[in-house]
Amino acid sequence: MACFFIAPGIDGEPNQSPFAPAPSKAQQACVSCRKQKRKCDKILPTCSLCARMARPCDYTATDTISQQQQPAQASSEELATLQARLSELENRLNHASQSQAPPLPPHPSPPIMHLDPEPLPSLPPKPPSPLWCPSAVPSRFPTSLFLDLDAFNWSTTPIPAPNTPIPSEVLDILSRGTTVQDTATEYFQGTHAWFPFISKKRMELGLSLWEAGPELAFLFLGMKLVSTPVNNGVEPPGNPLYIAAKRFWASLEQAGSVSLQFLQGMVLVTVYELGHGIYPAAWISVGVLGRWVEVLGLPGFRGGGGVLGSVTTWTESEERRRVWWAIYILDRYICLGNKKRFCLPEPDESFVLPVDDKAFDEGNPTLSPTHPLTTPLTTPNLSPFPRLVQSALLLSRTLTHIRTVTSSNIHSRPLPFSLPALTSLVNDLTTFTTTLQPPSTPSSTSTLLPSPPPNISLLPPLSLTLSTLLLLFDTYSTPENQHLGPSPLPGPEAPPLQSPSHILFAQQSMLGLRETSLQIRDLSLDLLDLLVLPSQEKKLSPLCLDSLYASMATLHWLWKEAGEPEIREALEDVRRCISRTSMRWRVSKEYLEIIRRQDVSFAMAFRAESK
Template identity: 30%
Template sequence: MSTRYAPQACVPCRTLKRKCTKELPSCSLLHKDCGYPTPLRIRSARPEEVTVLSDRVKLLEQRLNGDASQGVNSDYATQPQFQGASLTLEVTNTHRLEFPAEFFLELENYRPMPPDHLNAKMFVPSDILRFLESKDSMQALFARYMTGTHSWLPILWNRRTAEKIDSFDESMESGLVLLLLCIKLVTDPPTEQDNAASTPLYRTAKGLCFRLENSCSLSLHLLQSVVLIAVYELGHGIFPGVQLTIAHAARLGIITGLHDRKHAPQLFKDPDTYKMREEERRTWWAIVILERYMNLGTYGQPLATPEPLQGTLLPCSEDSWDNQGGRLASNVPLFASSFSLTTEIGSYASTCQAAHILGLVLRHRDEQNTVVSDTHYRIAEAQRLHKTLVLLSLHLSGQATMDTHNVTNNFTAMGLCYAARVALYNMYACNEHYSATEARLGEETEMQQASIDGLKEVTQCVYQFAHSILDVAILDDQLISRSLLLTHSLYFAASELAWFIREMNYAEDVQFLKVIVELLTVMSRTWRVAKQYLKILEEDGSLASLTT
């Protein structure tokens, strides 16, 4: 009969630290029953533990494959993986993702970095690649973006972005990966069944943006991505998220010094090319435009972006920016003592001009209740703003009349201009709210009459504008996607028309209101914020005349 052995030493031998023979039922050293420890039962792994282990193995394989293909040394430094996601930044040295503390603690000791110094490389995980799909899909996506959002918010350098997409692989600049996600976000709208604030694509883009910033990754692509996230949130009425995102974009732009290239600290060195500097200028202007538009419906909230400086330049023309003209173009100053009749001003530059004047109107509106000013000065400023807006309206409508193609290019600027006029006129169209103890001025009556006449003119212009867009939209299915910044001017006009109908009940005004509501309804299929405007109009009784 063969001797059986225990897998471990008996308890007495282990206690006395003697070499045990492990014989059963007792070891030969003691010649009596020994106590052997009960074998441990191995617990089966839980499913979530298996998933975590599998993810770690895949991550290690991905790192090893990347190291082998790139010849990375053993001291290759990585950022820690963020909990709850498989997004891991890979950088070639530890300094690249270390933000220079001197920039905030002792600016005199700081020297600007190269523009891509904080633009880390990342291995693109599968949960992001499933949105971007293949290189062909990304190229097709970018082509659709160029005919959509880019046509009214042209902040990307077409050639440089296209070249980076052509060279896309699984180890790319983190800023470009985020930018592509955000391009898809604003190009492919959510379905009617989806909640725009909780779609997987939106949450992935917001999550990646947070993780990149938390890793001190900062680049122009990241800032442009934040701008596009704000466009998505604005278009689908995600509040207060859009307000926070725009303010966040403003702070990022101010940190890098885009608001003042001459006097403000510059985080990065000057761009190597004119096109890259123009791309920075256009991105900053986009933040200015969105913030001023966002403050149309509210008041008393200080702007996060400062007013443009005296030497601020406008973006160049679209032909030069998109290389259609085959030449570099000049930049027209925002403030100039005289104008040249031969100077070409693009549609985006016109939008920037309209946004700047809108900002002046918003400041004038908010200072009325917060700053003690001379009544003469306040009325005089209102009259100057009125005349400036009228001239800008004539200029923009004149361009549209001369070239029907410009209707679709200039309508963003026209929408901002009309909204600014309504915001100004609403302050002075009724003068009964002034204190009875204050001295009244004859200029107040003049401004009141100009405001009433201006409201009537603007509502007619917006009606004609809306009618033209509905006609063109039949042939151009992309037109509505380019009309986001028109929504507030449409809402303003609808609200004023409802007031005219209550006061005078003209059949013409009812027809105007019907067309504007029709356009808002069409727009709501692409931009959900239009549906929110319609809901407000319905609840305050502005649409009652359309049901009688």
């Protein structure tokens, strides 16, 4: 049998066999070859190059194409932009039955720190919609991570990206003018000053909003949420930014999103709920954050089954550590008023304090050494965020002790906490309070001038420590905690009193309540001076507000008992400061309402007794 070898011709097309009949040819090259500027053999109905590439071969539009300039082939960036735009339009069409939106202008995709698209036209008001709508696309998250972690690790199953588009309402918020750039500026000048758990350096790298996916959009929505004061006449739960964030949160969870940016956005939404008194949502959100750190394996990466993967830079490792500490702080702070149990466990000896805030912002590991958890409280030159961590550790230690004391009294058992250990706790709290306050300035006459106002970034750890002191003193100043049993009533059935040393400590606690409340009163006057400047108001932390309320409640009680003019004046100063902070955080109004209700109850009880 004879065999014929077909040698390749120009551009890789095979030559025709010499025994084959001559094929018919077109007069001009096909459209595809002209676009690619490749040599076309003009064979009908399909040229050799189009046949080899398995693409349609068209000769009909060659005359028209030859008369005009060839269009440039779309780049990968343009294709990514068009793909994101298509997803946005599809999402718009899905909601067409609810509202009729005007046509959208072209939407570019520049770097996130330089995003400056054309502003969107104002949309007509939409009818009320549910908090979140279930996605038609099922989650692709591997359930073996929760059902059988060993099987997940052995299979090395990858975590897929969430298959969900950015909601149109979120795009409407983030795509107006320079919203993203302004949001980043406001956030890093405000909230970041007291809660620096997002890397400013990594954010400035300029990741594209479209390339990063919906998690980054959710993070920026959370940044805008905590940076934008709530307008008068709008209740915080009804804030459109908050509603959009909660809806986006639910849709990302349903889509199986697991990323550090998603968790950071959830932290910011929780800060908003906590600062504006949105309960029980804030309490539930903190518990959800506690679950998420276990899923992601924070603060390291070995305990999460490889969800986040290994860190690649020092800044990324420090950012993960700070996210864990941020959730730890919120978990302890939200238990101040109710003394309930924590969600996160206590850190072990492998944990370290956050590094210097400036080193973290600049991404420079040489600017700050690593400090263990056993670092003395009097160590100088620690940044505000490590100080905030130290105050949260003292709060956790105090709340654990208080729960032990109250549980012992309920079950009529002797106190398991020794008095020396209790005295050591009080000494640590008072020492740390002194460390956080600026020292007085000596004058030329060897007298001390008034202390300068504290740095507003150091107010959260100072306020948290003073709240802890008031909580501890209040626990031991109450009559029921001076007995070994649950009943403080006198009589033969009353449980025996504590030891004389415990009774002495209870008396000292009464004095500590008064002195600490007056100390917070001085702090509130300094805070009022700071809040005159708008640049300082945006840095106000909601973690400062519990100490103001605890001081106001204590002064209110002391004034009702003795009627001292000094206490009444201090009470009004603290009340005035709380009223001023309500312009930034609405939870202050809730604190004022609690005191008002106590006044009404006291007046009603006094009136009933006088009849």
